[in-house]
Amino acid sequence: MADDSLDTLRGYAFAVAYRMLGSVTDAEDIVQEGMLRMHQAEESGEEIKSKRAYLSTVVTRLSIDELRSARARREEYVGEWLPEPVVGAVAEGPMAGQAPDAGPAEQAELADSLSVAMMILLESLSPEQRAAFLLRDVFGYCYEEVAEIVDKSEPATRQLAARARKAVEARRPRFEASKETQEELASRFFAAVFEGDVQALETMLASDVQLHGDGGGKVPAISRPLSGVRVVAGAISKWGVIGSAAGGRFERVEVNGQPGAIMRDREGRVINTIALEIVDGRVEALYSVANPDKIDHLGEVGDLGQMIREGLGH
Numbered sequence: 001m002a003d004d005s006l007d008t009l010r011g012y013a014f015a016v017a018y019r020m021l022g023s024v025t026d027a028e029d030i031v032q033e034g035m036l037r038m039h040q041a042e043e044s045g046e047e048i049k050s051k052r053a054y055l056s057t058v059v060t061r062l063s064i065d066e067l068r069s070a071r072a073r074r075e076e077y078v079g080e081w082l083p084e085p086v087v088g089a090v091a092e093g094p095m096a097g098q099a100p101d102a103g104p105a106e107q108a109e110l111a112d113s114l115s116v117a118m119m120i121l122l123e124s125l126s127p128e129q130r131a132a133f134l135l136r137d138v139f140g141y142c143y144e145e146v147a148e149i150v151d152k153s154e155p156a157t158r159q160l161a162a163r164a165r166k167a168v169e170a171r172r173p174r175f176e177a178s179k180e181t182q183e184e185l186a187s188r189f190f191a192a193v194f195e196g197d198v199q200a201l202e203t204m205l206a207s208d209v210q211l212h213g214d215g216g217g218k219v220p221a222i223s224r225p226l227s228g229v230r231v232v233a234g235a236i237s238k239w240g241v242i243g244s245a246a247g248g249r250f251e252r253v254e255v256n257g258q259p260g261a262i263m264r265d266r267e268g269r270v271i272n273t274i275a276l277e278i279v280d281g282r283v284e285a286l287y288s289v290a291n292p293d294k295i296d297h298l299g300e301v302g303d304l305g306q307m308i309r310e311g312l313g314h
Helices: 006-021 024-043 051-075 104-114 116-122 127-138 143-150 154-171 179-195 198-204 229-245 292-298 304-311
Strands: 205-214 249-255 258-264 270-279 282-289
Touching (some): 006 051, 024 292, 051 127, 051 143, 104 116, 127 143, 143 154, 179 229, 179 249, 198 205, 270 292
Parallel strands (some): 205 282
16 A cells, blocks of 8 residues: 655655656645645545545646746756756655655666756656656556546557657666665765876766756856866866865765765855766766755855865965
């Protein structure tokens, strides 16, 4: 029997909303609205056979509406758009939408769907395609249920899911299977960043490595992705040396279910998050989110500009 406690339902609804939107703040708002609507429906005497299904329907439909309005905002976004990071326990258990009896394949699908690379890929789908793919392929709803949730005919829903699946499979990210391998490499990687050890970093980077950064036009950040071992190793080593000189430190955490870290200033305030995409024993991509609006749910945000000035001795 499914756990229908309020905390579990809220976590499950967040798992759906976050994967739909890529925004912690917007997902939390939509979950709150979904919980309120469910409470009001129960108070009015409406029979709710499945609270989980009811919430999925409300949250998905609200998310589709939100995505439509967000499209224009994201087209005007300054620099590269990356999803708001989810850190640590938020990416585990009920907050990941994990069913207690899920098998290894289901667990892997849920974990992969939370990764930064997958979240970016989902942005290329239409809101309805995104909903159909997530509900069917990630959360395991049957087509009849998905059709009811997205308010489409079953044939139309199958077509939406098929098109989304084709787009995803063509560019689906690969991940290192071993958690131990990922953690060991990540530990060496972040140590080398703060030591400014370019040579060590180069040995840990894939030949086609990419560095992505999201400052939202509000803090210093790269305006477009950087590519190649030497370029990326040089950039992140300089960043590490400046951070170390300014009294910064890395707090090792999981970011969107991947090895990562939070960089904090000397006062312990959040500067940015970094997620590593590791494939075949090498770092294939790095995702840094420094936009203050996207990391303030993790705690007090520090001043990246000041940290850079301090690190440079200005």
